[in-house]
Amino acid sequence: MIEIKNVSKSYIKGKKSVDSLTLDIKNGEIFGFLGPNGAGKTTTIRMITGILNMDEGDILIDGKSIKQNPLEAKKNFGFVPDSPDMFLKLKGIEYLTFMADVYDIPKDKRKEKIEELTKKFEIYNELNNEIQSYSHGMRQKIVICGALLSEPKNWILDEPMTGLDPKSSFDLKEMMREHAKAGKTVFFSTHVLEVAEKLCDRVGIINKGKLVFVGTFDEMKQKFKEEASLEKLFLEITEKSENN
């Protein structure tokens, strides 16, 4: 469960990149965070994960404040950043065992978990190679594996679908569904409306730092029809998604 409470952030004084954002993501839910480029999605995710300090408000992850109790809060989520170019000089297996050490995963369990995840994503056979030799999609996959090793209760992903082929994208969506079914939380940002439509229990739309809508996808479509300004935003997002 992720509770975002009246959070604001400005990189430059006077220009709020996220403006009084309040949002609850419940257990067992897949939540899609939508918005055009520069809307504040990454900024929000950076604040949830403790990368960025917020100017106002607070964020709780399973009841632990990222502000007051960062270490405990960080144990409660797995994070997949928007750029998967991490630790390129490490071998896949070295990266994963390193992550296992970071999240304190016992020996017998880590082997099982690493094999399960990497086999699912079909990168098991690449684990002995440096991540540098991986394609963009494969890098994305190994980072996802790293984030899921500790079986976190909350799963936070920034633009996870970019660069994945249809099969991997399908697998990832399946994993998100499984994750949610087990009563855990998935929070991800995306441009692709289609993904949001098929996958998300609820979506939120952010534009210029302000949350303009929260609800189910059907509710969103309904609302778009009613409000002309939202319709325009909708077009903006869909246009972007076609470029992907």
Next chain:
Amino acid sequence: MKKVVELTKIFLKNSFADMNMKMGISSTKSKIVSNLIYAILLVYFAGIILFLSYNIIDGLKIIHQETTFIGMILFMVLGISVIQTIFSSINILYFTKDNEYLLPLPLKPYQIILARTNVMLIAEYVIIFLIGLIPLILYGILTGAGVLFYITMVLAVILMPILPILLISILVMLIMSFARLTKNKNKFQLIASLILIVIIIGVSLSTSNMKDDMSNEEMAQMVVQANGMIELVKGYFPTLDYLVEALTSNSITTAIIEILKTVGITILGFIIYMAIAQKIYFKGLVGNLFGGGAKKSNKKINQKEYTDGKLYKSYIGKEFKILIRNPVFLMQCLLPAILIPILMIVMVFIGINSEEAGMDQLIQELNNMQTNSFIIICIILGVLQFFTMFIYISITAISRDGENAVFIKYIPVPLYKQFIYKIMPNIIMNIVTIIITLGVAQYILHLPIITLILLFVVATIIGILQSILMLIVDLKRPKLNWDSEYAVVKQNFNLVFPVLLSMINIAIIIVLAIWLGNTNVYIGLIIFGILFGVLTLIANRYLKKNQYNLVEKII
């Protein structure tokens, strides 16, 4: 030719002109500050060079060997060109990002090679002018030389480095084009660069050993003979011989002839260089960019990989892996810790071999002298500061991770702990330098074991202090948006901070040396230990207390 000039300009711009921008210095105010710091360092070094030169010339004058000085300086220019080229040619020729964009352009191979060579030359002239021209100008003034001397001097300093640079570059190209053929390219390149360095050290060692073959009589004659030194040195490079001749002769015709000879040989060398380079440079380059990649290794995962390590082990291991597997980081951050003291050892051995009589005398004198004295300890500590300032591990600890640096902020490991893991490689390499240096010192000075241990402890404390302070600098001014690793270790203003810190440490050591004078060694060492220990504790406390504020720049 126009294209070559244009290319050179572009390469230079990429590595120098917009350096300020790349360093993240944007405002004019910080530009002024950074220029000021550069200027101060420049004056500082110029001052040291002047001071040393003055003393040497003065000493030589007494025994009427002042012309030896010219040979010494030119020899140093040569040596520095060689060392600089070893470190920079691999990077400039092979590991720059723009190679990727360059290859598809309609440029002739020789144009690119020429431009790259120009960049290497220009980059090296900065230091060479500092080390070559300043002492020679002083020499000119002290010996009352005429205009001819100054003109010849400038020409000599310009001409001297060219041949060694070409020679080393060819060696590098040969190794790189050979690397293309091997399966595990990355590892080979690493090993090859190491071998190259070892070969060069070996050659200089063996050439100095050759002098052992000289009969004692010859040797004695040499030492006695005025300017005997130059004769020894000349054998290495023919142009050195000509240039020394040009600078020491009083006749215009001799000077002109010798300079012309040098120009001729340099041009000849250049033609050979271009011929070889055109054949092999691009092959190696293309191989380097697109060939092979990491070797496809065994698919079966070694079961050992799964063992759960302690976090500190795998974290520090990760840092080391990234440092070692990245050729640029390896060359600029890790290797200097080993190479610089080793070069020193080589120099000591050369000294012993070439001037046996002098060395014997020196050792005898040292034996008579009280080596276990506070002043000697201060000198060793000061020398160590010079060696360790080239270890760029801590100062790039955050920047090396680039955009991935945020990683430290979202994993559930206390930041302070991660800071300590990140500086451990710096501390470890510092200790390596200290051990090598103390080993050599012990060989010459035969210090009591307690002194040695205390010295080791004090040096290590200073190393820890340096590591912590440099990490704080990198945290406060991280350079995360780089596109090639080279930018982190070269076009990074932060790199003046290790130099500054070493200068400050040396100043502290000098002040204490003067102030405490003839104190007992042990008391002196304990005072050092306490002083730097307290400073280290303060720095450590600052790091721990401000761990959350310090990472604010990392996004």
